Amino acid sequence: MKVFENYVMKQHSNMKVGGVAKKFIVVEDKNELKEIIENNENIFLLGNGTNTLIDDGNLDMTFVSTKNFNEIKEIERGVVEVGAGLDFNKLIAFMNKNNYTGLENLAGIPGSVGGLVYMNGGAYGSEIFDCISEIEIFDENHEIRRIKKEDINFSYRHTEIQQKNWIIISATFKFQDGFNLKKVIEIQALRESKQPLDLPNLGSTFKNPKGDFSARLISEAGLKGTMIGGAQISEKHPNFIVNRGNATFEDISNILKLVKKTIKEKYDIALEEEIIIVKGEQRR
Ligand SMILES: Cc1cc2nc3c(=O)[nH]c(=O)nc-3n(C[C@H](O)[C@H](O)[C@H](O)COP(=O)(O)OP(=O)(O)OC[C@H]3O[C@@H](n4cnc5c(N)ncnc54)[C@H](O)[C@@H]3O)c2cc1C
Known part of the structure; x- marks a missing residue:
């Protein structure tokens, strides 16, 4: 892991507001999570910071970044395990390259896969859980385990991950064939026309x-x-x-x-x- 002390957080929130954190830790291996969680206080998990407003005073907190969990593994055709830190639009690019469909309506959301899973993010009638089959987490008992979609409570912009403080390590997706590039282009144009990007x-x-x-x-x-x-x-x-x-x-x-x-x-x-x-x- 990489540990930074007295770290300026401004660049880690898409609002470009944020004070000085006691620590900023970039995790490099999921087996480091136990040590990090057990030896630090006031921890906040950070993805791309595109949904997070950070106080601009001195923050007696440790921010933990999962951005290095960014691997994409194709387990078999249609089954893809993705690290929580991966930028979501890199997953869209992977789907395009490999002709997978299912998440085109979410194209352009600037978050990480973990950030989207955490709150069941979505757009234009689709949500990330539509294509998830299981997730890998570091749980409240400090164990790493996998949970199937049918055993997770989720609804509109909500998952039980929020209450349980689980750390998402990866998500496994089930995709059908047939990437819809036209749809992605349409959605991105819609975003540009409607949002103050x-x-x-x-x-x-x-x-x-x-x-x-x-x-x-x-x-x-x-x-x-x-x-x-x-x-x-x-x-x-x-x-x-x-x-x-x-x-x-x-x-x-x-x-x-x-x-x-x-x-x-x-x-x-x-x-x-x-x-x-x-x-x-x-x-x-
Ligand atoms: C221009 C713009 C457009 C957007 N459009 C949409 C949209 O259409 N639909 C939508 O749903 N959202 C949208 N968002 C909001 C945002 O991009 C999403 O909510 C995204 O899922 C946040 O991901 P993040 O990695 O940036 O999360 P962060 O802001 O870093 O974190 C968000 C929450 O997720 C938690 N989290 C992050 N990673 C993990 C992890 N590995 N384990 C556990 N918890 C974690 C954090 O602790 C935090 O509570 C938009 C944002 C912007 C700036």
Whole structure:
């Protein structure tokens, strides 16, 4: 493993906000996890940081990166084991090369495979669990084991991994033949036309409430374009918050509070964050 002390986290969140962490550890082998978990406190597992807002003070925390778990192993035709740290779009490229179908609707999501599995990420009617057959984890008893999909509780943007604090080591996918490149190109164009990809952001900020869309509610409430300090509710996609260059953790927290308060008062709907917020005192 590689261990860095007093490590600046800003570059590890796609919002480009983040303070100085006590430690940043890059795991190189899954057998190191036991030692890391048993000898550190206040641990946060980090993938690509595309869904994670990090506090910008001094963080008495250890961030653990699984980015080196990035192997793709084809066990047999249609069965592919993928390391949790792999950038999801590298998996899409592998599927293209090997003519596998099933996850095209997710193309362009900038997260790691582990980040997507953790929260059952998805887009345009598909989710990562559609194609998963099993996952390999480091569990709450500090054991490495494999669990089949049918034994995992998951739903819209939720998995039991979140409550159990499991560390995802790899995911095994079951794919059919027939990569749909046309679909990927269409989805990527849609993302570029609808999302403010030119500015730091964390994707959709709030989960969609039942039967509605957070973006619609925020827009209708007249909040589009609202700025607090360097943070802004995107004009292009009102469920995205963008960093206009010098946003602080407090600016973004204040925007979150404003949106939640306004939507509650206007529509009696309690919006819930989809993004993950890491405060200095966060614990596993
Ligand atoms: C422009 C943009 C568009 C986006 N579009 C979408 C979209 O369409 N659909 C969607 O679902 N999301 C979307 N997102 C959000 C984000 O990309 C996904 O949620 C992605 O799954 C996060 O992956 P990550 O590796 O960046 O996770 P991180 O932000 O690093 O971490 C997210 C959570 O996963 C946990 N985690 C990460 N790796 C592991 C691991 N190995 N073991 C255990 N826990 C782990 C972390 O502890 C954290 O709680 C978008 C984000 C951006 C910036």
